[in-house]
Amino acid sequence: MRRRGVLGQAGLAGILASCSAPAVLAQPVIRWRLASACHPSLDAVYGGTEQFARQLGLLSGGRLQVTLLPTEEPVASLPLLEALQAGEIDALHAVPSHFVAIDECFALDSAVPFGLNSRQMSTWQLEGNGLKLLRDFYAQHQIVNFPMGNSGAQMGGWFRRELDSPADLADLRMQMGGLGARVLQSLGAVPQQLPMGELVGALERGQLDAVEWVGPHDDRKLGLGRVARYYYYPGWWEGSAQLSLYCNAKAWRALPPDLKAMVEMAAQSVHAAIQARYDVLNPVALKQLVASGVRVKTFSKPVLDAAFKASNALCADLSRRNPAWRRIYADYSAFRREQNLWHRLAEASFDRYLQSARL
Amino acid sequence: MRRRGVLGQAGLAGILASCSAPAVLAQPVIRWRLASACHPSLDAVYGGTEQFARQLGLLSGGRLQVTLLPTEEPVASLPLLEALQAGEIDALHAVPSHFVAIDECFALDSAVPFGLNSRQMSTWQLEGNGLKLLRDFYAQHQIVNFPMGNSGAQMGGWFRRELDSPADLADLRMQMGGLGARVLQSLGAVPQQLPMGELVGALERGQLDAVEWVGPHDDRKLGLGRVARYYYYPGWWEGSAQLSLYCNAKAWRALPPDLKAMVEMAAQSVHAAIQARYDVLNPVALKQLVASGVRVKTFSKPVLDAAFKASNALCADLSRRNPAWRRIYADYSAFRREQNLWHRLAEASFDRYLQSARL
Numbered sequence: 188m189r190r191r192g193v194l195g196q197a198g199l200a201g202i203l204a205s206c207s208a209p210a211v212l213a214q215p216v217i218r219w220r221l222a223s224a225c226h227p228s229l230d231a232v233y234g235g236t237e238q239f240a241r242q243l244g245l246l247s248g249g250r251l252q253v254t255l256l257p258t259e260e261p262v263a264s265l266p267l268l269e270a271l272q273a274g275e276i277d278a279l280h281a282v283p284s285h286f287v288a289i290d291e292c293f294a295l296d297s298a299v300p301f302g303l304n305s306r307q308m309s310t311w312q313l314e315g316n317g318l319k320l321l322r323d324f325y326a327q328h329q330i331v332n333f334p335m336g337n338s339g340a341q342m343g344g345w346f347r348r349e350l351d352s353p354a355d356l357a358d359l360r361m362q363m364g365g366l367g368a369r370v371l372q373s374l375g376a377v378p379q380q381l382p383m384g385e386l387v388g389a390l391e392r393g394q395l396d397a398v399e400w401v402g403p404h405d406d407r408k409l410g411l412g413r414v415a416r417y418y419y420y421p422g423w424w425e426g427s428a429q430l431s432l433y434c435n436a437k438a439w440r441a442l443p444p445d446l447k448a449m450v451e452m453a454a455q456s457v458h459a460a461i462q463a464r465y466d467v468l469n470p471v472a473l474k475q476l477v478a479s480g481v482r483v484k485t486f487s488k489p490v491l492d493a494a495f496k497a498s499n500a501l502c503a504d505l506s507r508r509n510p511a512w513r514r515i516y517a518d519y520s521a522f523r524r525e526q527n528l529w530h531r532l533a534e535a536s537f538d539r540y541l542q543s544a545r546l
Numbered sequence: 547m548r549r550r551g552v553l554g555q556a557g558l559a560g561i562l563a564s565c566s567a568p569a570v571l572a573q574p575v576i577r578w579r580l581a582s583a584c585h586p587s588l589d590a591v592y593g594g595t596e597q598f599a600r601q602l603g604l605l606s607g608g609r610l611q612v613t614l615l616p617t618e619e620p621v622a623s624l625p626l627l628e629a630l631q632a633g634e635i636d637a638l639h640a641v642p643s644h645f646v647a648i649d650e651c652f653a654l655d656s657a658v659p660f661g662l663n664s665r666q667m668s669t670w671q672l673e674g675n676g677l678k679l680l681r682d683f684y685a686q687h688q689i690v691n692f693p694m695g696n697s698g699a700q701m702g703g704w705f706r707r708e709l710d711s712p713a714d715l716a717d718l719r720m721q722m723g724g725l726g727a728r729v730l731q732s733l734g735a736v737p738q739q740l741p742m743g744e745l746v747g748a749l750e751r752g753q754l755d756a757v758e759w760v761g762p763h764d765d766r767k768l769g770l771g772r773v774a775r776y777y778y779y780p781g782w783w784e785g786s787a788q789l790s791l792y793c794n795a796k797a798w799r800a801l802p803p804d805l806k807a808m809v810e811m812a813a814q815s816v817h818a819a820i821q822a823r824y825d826v827l828n829p830v831a832l833k834q835l836v837a838s839g840v841r842v843k844t845f846s847k848p849v850l851d852a853a854f855k856a857s858n859a860l861c862a863d864l865s866r867r868n869p870a871w872r873r874i875y876a877d878y879s880a881f882r883r884e885q886n887l888w889h890r891l892a893e894a895s896f897d898r899y900l901q902s903a904r905l
Contacts (some may be wrong), residue, residue, distance in 0.1 A: 470888035529829035
């Protein structure tokens with residue numbers, strides 16, 4: 188973070204002292220360097236990163252100038268996180284589940300298999316205990332976090348062959364990261380993590396049997412629909428996948444209260460915008476995919492049941508081994524229970540009626 | 547809107563002209579008078595109105611000071627709208643469907659029977675054509691609008707007797723406003739609009755047969771669960787019910803760009819907060835209601851089918867009679883079709899699995 192003083196505060200304060208006015212002090216211009224963990228081709232997300240920078244410039248009248256650093260391909264998240272922690276960048280638009288190898292708790296800020304849906308995740312953070320618990324966790328990583336985007340429930344990915352029973356998961360080489368990869372492994376599959384640019388080729392050659400990416404819009408752009416026929420849903424490992432704004436804790440603390448409020452508001456605004464953008468883009472892409480011959484299928488109940496059981500086992504194991512996980516997940520899972528009890532009444536029955544009606 | 551100049555801009559500009567700095571001009575303090583169409587006892591909503599005022603003070607460093615006017619009981623929305631249009635107040639936290647008697651298009655900014663759910667409504671406004679279309683409509687009313695809150699899918703209300711078939715709607719005296727009242731009337735019921743303070747007594751005495759209010763949190767506080775046994779869902783007339791911030795168009799135009807951005811951001815933040823607060827409060831209240839003996843029931847398919855058919859007939863009739871409605875509703879209903887096609891895959895199947903799982 189670099190600051191450039193624009194006016195000696197004492198001098199201006201002296202000038203203003205003669206006025207019966209609210210204090211108008213010349214504020215230093217603060218410059219933030221922002222990076223994105225997503226490639227610009229993920230335009231719903233990357234457009235949100237750009238929007239965040241623009242909005243802060245507008246809100247602050249130029250007092251907080253956020254520069255979005257050019258993104259290299261392939262994007263490697265870990266060096267970006269280290270750069271943030273070292274203060275080489277001030278903010279990172281992150282996919283927290285990229286960091287589960289450091290600590291599984293990162294997944295609780297993004298996607299837990301069979302976890303909270305998009306609305307529930309926002310609610311947990313805004314009005315439940317989520318943000319507070321995650322802030323406690325992130326403090327040790329020199330991060331101050333804000334939810335900034337969600338994809339909604341992702342699709343279950345692209346398969347070269349149909350997947351009928353849990354036995355079909357045996358030795359399945361499937362592209363997947365986050366905690367979903369661990370669940371998949373416990374079911375006998377072999378999770379892979381290839382760079383984005385290699386996915387289509389690997390799936391086409393049969394080096395991969397399946398690829399999960401995001402949803403119809405991003406998947407279609409990447410070309411996955413051209414090389415695999417079966418498109419499954421739901422992505423039970425990402426019933427919602429949240430992105431977060433990570434601020435370097437020191438850079439954050441250096442902001443005056445009004446700029447802190449602006450960062451928070453801009454992040455909230457982008458949080459809503461990214462979800463909305465995906466919801467507008469995905470139906471269009473899905474229709475195009477179906478028109479091109481893709482077969483859209485749901486995972487069978489036995490597959491979902493096996494995955495649910497394995498996910499619960501993983502979460503229970505993490506609660507035994509990782510004290511921070513135990514503390515946060517206890518709240519997360521209680522919240523999930525409450526929300527699903529409530530949403531199955533008015534929300535679900537209303538949605539179900541409309542989804543089966545001739546509109 | 548009253549402004550108080552704090553420094554002659556020319557004078558300060560002269561002082562600052564000698565600095566190679568971004569222009570730091572003393573800005574006048576702008577004071578806005580804000581009213582709420584909701585009684586403070588609707589705390590999820592009213593707390594959002596208060597939050598909006600606070601956030602703007604913080605964001606603007608006191609440059610935009612929003613005073614929330616005391617709310618009289620009973621709240622009458624129409625005089626507040628007239629006060630807004632006359633510039634006597636600068637902003638109103640409104641329930642747009644209170645104004646369907648002026649023009650049915652107000653409902654398109656709040657709740658249409660069998661309309662968009664909460665997430666779809668936000669998406670339509672943020673990334674679809676919704677906000678643009680509504681802004682065009684509101685311009686003739688000297689209003690600049692922002693979505694600011696949603697209850698989510700409401701419950702179907704409180705009934706003294708069970709409601710099994712559409713025939714049971716005949717002569718049913720039910721408290722309901724908005725377009726839902728017109729649908730109800732076409733089904734043979736007799737919609738009523740009593741003030742909030744009289745609802746419990748009227749239902750208890752049998753002067754009303756049924757009351758729809760909001761959801762478990764607000765309904766329990768009002769005492770409806772003490773005087774009617776059957777609590778139905780879903781509120782098909784309010785699959786989501788949005789509140790809006792109305793700004794007087796002249797007051798809005800007088801804001802500089804940064805304050806405009808702050809108003810927009812603060813409204814977006816409160817929009818998310820109100821939905822989240824309802825989602826946290828409703829499950830708790832629902833459990834208390836059930837524990838007190840309330841019977842929670844879903845409307846039967848014949849009742850929903852009759853209501854859906856009558857709602858479609860109303861919307862088609864409005865499209866014939868009201869050109870503005872025709873223009874906006876064409877986009878609204880196409881958007882609803884797209885969204886429900888998409889959400890019934892990953893979103894619905896994920897939610898359904900979790901809602902039926904043992905969590």
